[in-house]
Amino acid sequence: MTTIAVDAMGGDIGLDVTVPAAAAFLRQHPETRLILTGDEARLDAALSAHADVRPRITLVHAAQVVEMDESPQNALKNKKQSSMRLAIEQVKSGAAQAAVSAGNTGALMATARFVLKTLPGIDRPAIAKFLPAANGHLTLVLDLGANTDCTPEQLFQFAVMGSELFGALHPERGGARVGLLNIGTEAIKGTEAVRETFALLQNSRLNFIGNIEGNEIFGGAVDVVVADGFVGNIVLKTIEGAVKFIGGEIKAEFNRSPLTKLGGIAALPALKGFKQRLDPRRFNGAIFLGLRGIVVKSHGGTDATGFAYALEEALHEAKADSLNKIQAGIARRLNETAATEAAA
Amino acid sequence: MTTIAVDAMGGDIGLDVTVPAAAAFLRQHPETRLILTGDEARLDAALSAHADVRPRITLVHAAQVVEMDESPQNALKNKKQSSMRLAIEQVKSGAAQAAVSAGNTGALMATARFVLKTLPGIDRPAIAKFLPAANGHLTLVLDLGANTDCTPEQLFQFAVMGSELFGALHPERGGARVGLLNIGTEAIKGTEAVRETFALLQNSRLNFIGNIEGNEIFGGAVDVVVADGFVGNIVLKTIEGAVKFIGGEIKAEFNRSPLTKLGGIAALPALKGFKQRLDPRRFNGAIFLGLRGIVVKSHGGTDATGFAYALEEALHEAKADSLNKIQAGIARRLNETAATEAAA
Known part of the structure; x- marks a missing residue:
């Protein structure tokens, strides 16, 4: 119960x-x-x-x-x-x-x-959310606005929490692929905080797949996308706006002429299915981590x-x-980091 | 010629x-x-x-x-x-x-x-681009990646350049409405650089409409959206990814069954029109400002x-x-700022 x-x-x-x-x-x-x-x-x-x-x-x-x-x-x-x-x-x-x-x-x-x-x-909780991606994949993105400025250590903690949460909720996937939201794939790209986070992630035992660009959020090749709350919130709102805008453009095209209106009626089952697929209500529920x-x-x-x-x-x-798994995961990752530092 | x-x-x-x-x-x-x-x-x-x-x-x-x-x-x-x-x-x-x-x-x-x-x-050139928005509106967004870190003064310069460029290319609009990309409308929102930029913009004679959130890029109520190149580039790539993803979802829905496939044929004129509307080739051409x-x-x-x-x-x-207009605009705005500071 x-x-x-x-x-x-x-x-x-x-x-x-x-x-x-x-x-x-x-x-x-x-x-x-x-x-x-x-x-x-x-x-x-x-x-x-x-x-x-x-x-x-x-x-x-x-x-x-x-x-x-x-x-x-x-x-x-x-x-x-x-x-x-x-x-x-x-x-x-x-x-x-x-x-x-x-x-x-x-x-x-x-x-x-x-x-x-x-x-x-x-140090600080983050806000995370699953967003729809290609082939029915769900991508966990965090932080979505709890922390405007983040240190590399905090961004690393977000990666650990996101990875553990994804693993707990989707055990069938065998571990989360973690990506760092950036403006290019090379390690030298991005702000100082992001570059230092890249190094922390690369030296960790997380399944870090490297920097990812904004378009890759939807590609299905990454499970957890890490960003500070300023960038994450802007990205989330941009996606919400893009979905709404594109929906409006589709509607406008079907309303353009009697011919396209007829086509719209024939296309209703598919259009309804599409609307359901991306219904923002289905993705309601931001997780405080x-x-x-x-x-x-x-x-x-x-x-x-x-x-x-x-x-x-x-x-x-x-x-x-998920809570116990995240807590255990944080303890394990922090031990690993300490061990790596001791060995270095 | x-x-x-x-x-x-x-x-x-x-x-x-x-x-x-x-x-x-x-x-x-x-x-x-x-x-x-x-x-x-x-x-x-x-x-x-x-x-x-x-x-x-x-x-x-x-x-x-x-x-x-x-x-x-x-x-x-x-x-x-x-x-x-x-x-x-x-x-x-x-x-x-x-x-x-x-x-x-x-x-x-x-x-x-x-x-x-x-x-x-x-101080530094920026990269700007027109993006499609509601009702056929075009929104100029900058910087899209030339400058990872920006001072408030540089962000202010982007706003001036963007405003002048928009005015030069769309004189029929009677001046550009400038928005600052942020995570909320209040002046206290955002990073330190963004908060200071807010103050600079508010004290300027630009038509500054305040902070805007990511979704407002598509609303048609803002003409020039100002961000640093890190945020701007991530936003641009996110939009590109969202458009591609949503296009794929529509396709998948029309391919789901014989019935939806038939509907897709009837809907072809509208779907073609929609595809043309958001064809990324139509928005090709990033402007170095x-x-x-x-x-x-x-x-x-x-x-x-x-x-x-x-x-x-x-x-x-x-x-x-546009070049002469931007140059004249910069000189005028800088004089205004100097005058405001002298008066203060």
């Missing part, structure tokens, strides 16, 4: 999204329970429509809500009874194996870091379908025992 | 691409002439198939070729008779108003900088159609008198 804590008030819409998503998720996964944090009376009322799964839901009343534009400092200091904070505390206490929130990213990261603390050997607990961030503006995918992501992580 | 110098040996393929492109370009633009630099005998033979435009082509013999993987240092030192160098020297001498090469980017930038020098007030001469870099692996687009880009720039 896996229990996931859900910040039921988080996100642009709140419980009109989180409650139907929670109910659908429980129907899909009979072996799970949920703890919903938020306004107990409102949650109880909203749950009356989901009597079949109600016995597997526990409510934890939260008198406060972290606003979507609230500063992390303010949330930490003045929102100790927020639905976000209480959801994370369920993980801290062991009542839940993971927490999911669609609340504001900065506040969620600050709260998660404060309540759960970072893993031994990790490096904390002593599993935290998944849902997109703030997603709907119940999207939020349910974030719950799936959290369940997948919890069931794969 | 506009004359463009063409490095006829540059690129992965060389004159089998450049010569047909040159001939097609001349047929399209009766008011132009071309100077082709390269192996005179081979060029003369290749041009026998294009007798109609031959009178508008001048050959300049070049005994050397810069290899695609040659270091900029080596090209500068040992390839003084290369087709690339001689093409740029045509601009320096005034024989041509622009130079186009599909040769290696590093060597081309180093050579162009050495031969032409940078414009007064500009900040030099005392117009230099356009074609993609090394493009075909004759793509190379002809790079020639179009150079012609557009030359006819718009």
